[in-house]
Amino acid sequence: MPADPILGPVLFTAAQIRRRVRQLAAQISRVYGDQEVRLVTVLKGGVFFLTDLARELTCPVTLDFLAISSYGPGIQSGEVRLTKDLDESIVDRHVLIVEDVVDTGLTLAYIRRVLQQRQPASLRICILFDRPYRRLVDLPIDFVGFELPDRFVVGYGLDYRQRYRNLRAVHFVRSEALPTPELP
Ligand code: PRP
16 A cells, blocks of 8 residues: 555554553542543544543543534634533533643633633633743643644644544654645
């Protein structure tokens, strides 16, 4: 089979990711003990991390999902809306938002604000991949897996045109495969 023209070298192997997810799960399990935690994930990228993390947690777990879209000039405008709300109330629940990646922080800041208004018993954030140097808003993150370099990467939930999310490893995308940015 010919090599995929998009996929470059591996940044994080499947084994490295598995190990880090186990470490995060141990940390999270210690925080919640035998309290039930509601894992809330934003579709679609966070789903792969969610399912692996959930299986490693020792505290009782329930799941719920959100979907959002940005409109107008994009999420940087702060114009975000929920396209799928949670199925269940989170009043008095311990809620952990589970996300694959945070860049500007605008998505999570919006979600955190919305969920905080619903009076959960506690609200924490766990992300697998972080680009802290791209942050535009201050965001308290309780659990972080890896820092990503400022490069286009795919796999383990991260997509290129909706593909490659299902890869077990995270790969760099070959720069020559990306469209050339238009000159001003
Ligand atoms: C990713 C990620 C966050 C958002 C983070 O989602 O899952 O939701 O980007 O970016 P921010 O910190 O700059 O707001 P994406 O829009 O790629 O959708 P996906 O989850 O369907 O891949």
